[in-house]
Structure formats: C-alpha cells, structure tokens
Amino acid sequence: MHLLIYLPLLFPAPAALAARPLAERLAPWPATWLLTTCALALAALSCVALGVLVVAGLVRLPLAALVGDWSLATVRAGDSVSKIEAAVAGALLVAAVLAGVRMLWRRMRAVAAAAFEAACLPGPGQLVVVDDTVPDAYALPGLPGLPGRVVVSTGLLDALNDADRKAMLAHERAHLACHHYTFVAAAHLAAACNPLLRPAAAAVAYTVERWADERAATTCGDRRQVARAVGKAALATTHHPARRRVPEAVLGLLGRHRSALHGAGPVPRRVAALLAEPHAYSPPLNYPILPLAAASAVVGASALCAFAAAHDLHVVLKLAGAG
Template sequence: MHLLIYLPLLFPFPAALAARPLAERLAPWLATWLLTTCALALAALSCVALGVLVVAGLVRLPLAALVGDWSLATVRAGDSVSKIEAAVAGALLVAAMLAGVRMLWRRMRALAAAAFEAACLPGPGQLVVVDDTVPDAYALPGLPGQVVVSTGMLDALNDADRKAMLAHERAHLACHHYAFVAAAHLAAACNPLLRPAAAAVAYTVERWADERAATTCGDRRQVARAMGRAALATTHHPARRRVPEAVLGLLNAAVPHCTAPVPCHAASPPCSPSRTPTPRR
C-alpha cells in the first residue's frame, strides 16, 4: 500500500516529456501559466511524498513510540516502510529544501538588485537609452520597471524594428515574465526532474512577448525580422562585461535551453563611466 506514496515522485517524468510539446502547441500565455503552476504543484507534491516516507520511518523507532505512546508492534505490522527508505527520503527532502531555499534567496536578492537598478536610472518614462556602441536591450524589473536599450542596438535597427523590439521588451515587464521564470526555477531546484518544465517556461514567455509585440505592431513578420536582426547584432558584437549570473537567472535568458532569438536580461550590469544612462526623449 505504501507504494502509492511513490506515485507523486513519478509524476515529474511525464510532465518533463510533455513540457516542450505543450510549450509549442498551446497559446503562450496559457502554456506559461499551465507549466509554471504544474511545476510548482509537482515540486510541492514530491516534497510532501518524501515527508510522508520520513514520518512513516520515524514512527517505527522505539523512542518515537515511547514519546507518542503508541504500540510499536502495531505500527510495524501495519507499516511496511523500511528505515532505509525513510533515511533516503529524508536525505532527498533535506537536499530539496536546501536547494529551494538557496534558489529563493538568490532570486529575492537578484530581484531586489534589479529594482534598485531600475530606480537609479534617470528619466520618468519606461525607456532608458544607454550610450554604448555594443548592441544590448533588456527588461529591468522594478517599481516601475525599465526597458534599457543601448545606442548600438538602436543603430543596428530601423524604425520599424525598434518599435517591435521595444514592444517585446515592454511585454516582459507588463506580463511579469521574470516572476514566472523564477517560480519555475524554484520548482526545478526542489525537484531536478522539473528542469525541462523550467526551460519550457523560459521559451513560452518569449513567445508570449512576441505575441504581445505582434499585437502592438500589427505585423507578426516584422516582429520576427526585428528579433532576428537584434539577435544578429548581439552575436556580432558580444558584450564587453559579464552580467552577474544571479541577475540573469531572474529571466529566461539565463536558461541554456531557451531558443528565444534575443536575450532579455532581468537586470543590468552595475553603472560605469563607459555606459552613461540617458533618458529617452
């Protein structure tokens, strides 16, 4: 009977197999919500299953029977969970909890750093142009968030491409895509079997942003061309400085399996004299 407890631990396997097909076939907003919710639910369910196994092993201990005032013989007769199973489940549960807490702490710190960086940028609007010849564009979460674009990126695109690219980045902020990716990464940290789901969420938020941009521009092909040209610009002119890993992890560009055309960072690098932000007029 206790084998039923192991079923929640097996659910992530079909979820991992179905993640990519769902990400490609469902509407991007629906796929994002579905995959993120399922990933969190499966991670929580697997932790609960491990906890049940741990408790089932603990109640078989003589000290636990003495403290709880129950019959140890009756418990052992009705419970077939061995001490080895309970010990393994306990180790896995501790590892999952530690990984989850560590990931949550990193995400909170990265989000706080992004909000602080957004608050430091000049200009009352949501668009800030950075004086830098290296093509770059990213959405910076905050209260409010900011879309940061380098002069090099603006020079690499024409007017129609700029409109599509900016609509894409603004969609990331408007739909809070960084929150979806952070939640999916948290689930994957607690249960590594859910990593394909986290990668699929990174893909669906890019599709979501593209759909919003296409609605804004009224031309789906224009959005595709703009994203392709922006991607080529960033490929031919790699960034001169490394953006902190934890900050990149806030949004989907940090996921190696993401096939989105243009990286969209959750926070910008620290300010330096070589990159002076100026408000977009």
C-alpha cells in the same frame, strides 16, 4: 502505502517530457500559466511524499513509539517503509528544501538588485538608452511603487531600423506588463526542489519570450516585423557575444536564462512561430481544454497518491495507539 507514496516522486518525469511539446503547440500565455502551475504543484507534492516517507520511518523508532504512546510492533507490521528508505527520503527532502530556499533567496536578491538598478538609472521615463557598443535590450522589473525600466544599448539601436525598434520596445514592455519574471522564478523554484522539472522551467523561459513576441506583434500589427527584429538582434549579438552582468530577474529580447538556450535554440523557433499563419493561435487553442484536463489529471493523481499514503500512515498510527 508503499507503492502509492513513490508515484508523486515519478509524476514530474512525464510532465517534464510533455513540457516542450506543450510550449510549442499551445498559445504562449496559457502554456506559461499551465506549465508554471503544474511545475509548482508537482514539486510541492513530491516534497510532501518525501515528508510522508520520513515520518513513516521515524514512527518505527522505539523513541518515537515511547513519545507517541503506540505499539511499536503494530506500527512495524502495518508500515512497510524501511529505515533506509526513510533516511534517503530525509536526505532528498533536506536537499530539496535547501535548494528551494537558496533559489528564493537568489531571486529575491535579483529582483531587489533589478529594482535598485532601475531606480538609479537616469531619466524619468520608462525607456533608458545606455551608451554601449554591445547590442543589448532588457527589462528591469521594479518593486511596488517603483516602476520597471526598459534598457536599450546604442549598439542595438544602431543595428535596428525604426520599425525594428518599435517591435523591440513592445517586446520588452510586454515583459514588464505581464510580470514574466515571476513565472520564470516560480518555474525555477519548482526545478530547484525537483530537478526532474528542469525541462518545464526551460519551457517556461521560452514561453514567456513567445508571449512577449505575440504581445509585440499585436502592438505593432505586424508579426513579420517582430520576427525580423528578433532575427536582427540575434545576428547583431553574434558579433558582440559579450554581455555585461545583469540581475537574474532580467528578461531580454533574446532571453537571459541558460536553460532557455538549450537544445534546438529558442530564437529560430520563435521566428518560425511568428512567421506562421495567425490561425495557429486562434481562440480554440487559447483555451487548451485537453492539455488542461491532462495536467489536472496528473496533478490530481499525484495529490491523491500523497493523500492516500498519508491517510494509510494515519490509520496505522491510530491502530497502534488503540492497541
């Protein structure tokens, strides 16, 4: 058990290293689903592993043996987890749970704030134009019964022509139609519980933008037009870097999460992907069998190790109770 229980804590590291290559090489929608699902699973399994370590340390205490009516000598002989390891695992587990709860609370407040702002915006339609010289466009997710809204500033509309505006609106509507903010929130929850998964959260923030780009390209029928719209919007924001504060649940044409802006920059990569030949996103890549198999193997191995460690602890306690 002693070695197996630590493996679920380490598996997120190689998964995080593979996040960006997967985000670049897979079509956006399967990449988003794959990265988000794996991040959540690996974060949950790492918390389970920490929990097993904590329990393995607690059962070595005399009070626990008295309450559980088992042989303390048998437990200590079969359980190799020290009290120090259990204490460190307990501290990490508490930190992970608190970080996850904090992240959930912040996201729930952000979604509620976005829905409230969407409901309070003037006009009955989905599109809302605000009089603001700062170029900006973003989608406000709504709640059940409250549709989301697309907010565009006059500053951005002035910077784009009619074709660019069509591409920009298609991008923002794709965010709402595909509920991209839920994927980003889930990935950030996983990263909050296990900081090793932060690259995966950054990759998801990128892939949802790429997903919206591809949906916009399908709507407009011109990938290059969407690339031009993204490039023009980015150029316009360089002259007006200040943006007003918006809820964390908001997604925009240029992305709204700092983690998505780390590294080589997502906008040039998105433009390059849009300018690439369409065959790069042909059906064979839309069904990533090899990456899916690799991800399933990593998550399955992590689950197997956590289960095996928990089973070993159960056997030790059973023997201790019998003795």
